[in-house]
Amino acid sequence: MTPFGRRVRELRQRRGLTLAEMAEGLGVTPAYLSALEHGKRGRPTFTLIQGTIHLLGVIWDEADELVRLADLSHPRVTVDTAGLDAEATLLANRLAREIGELDVDDLRRLAAILDEAIARRDIG
Structure with missing residues (x-):
């Protein structure tokens, strides 16, 4: 869903x-x-x-x-990491592989980390 x-x-x-x-x-x-x-x-x-x-x-x-x-509701997402650091590619691939095994609490924690990183970027 x-x-x-x-x-x-x-x-x-x-x-x-x-x-x-x-x-x-x-x-x-x-x-x-x-x-x-x-x-x-x-x-x-x-x-x-x-x-x-x-x-x-x-x-x-x-x-x-x-x-x-x-x-934010496209069910088949493509993440383009071309030109980004190797860590971005690693994270995108790990997330693609493991997302189906994460529970709702894990997903919410990951989203909160992303929200914090965006807030830091927007402040700085």
Whole structure:
């Protein structure tokens, strides 16, 4: 499941919409919407994101969050380390190999480390 798919599913269910009802409102098939929610489809289009925001009635921060999550929801990621330090290539390959074995707490800790590194970079 992608971050966008998980959030859309939560919002859809909270609003009492079935998968079929939401799919009809977006002009897509229920199979496509299900695949999107479960991360079996790529990043949604801008039009689909905006339709989702409108259909779910989200505004401001929630709408911004959906746009951000959509951008971070490509289920097949390619990491280009050409021209970077060998450590970057090593890390990218290790992560690709091991990510399926990490539990949610490990993933959250790794994301926190990345957030800290970005914050340090943005301050300096």
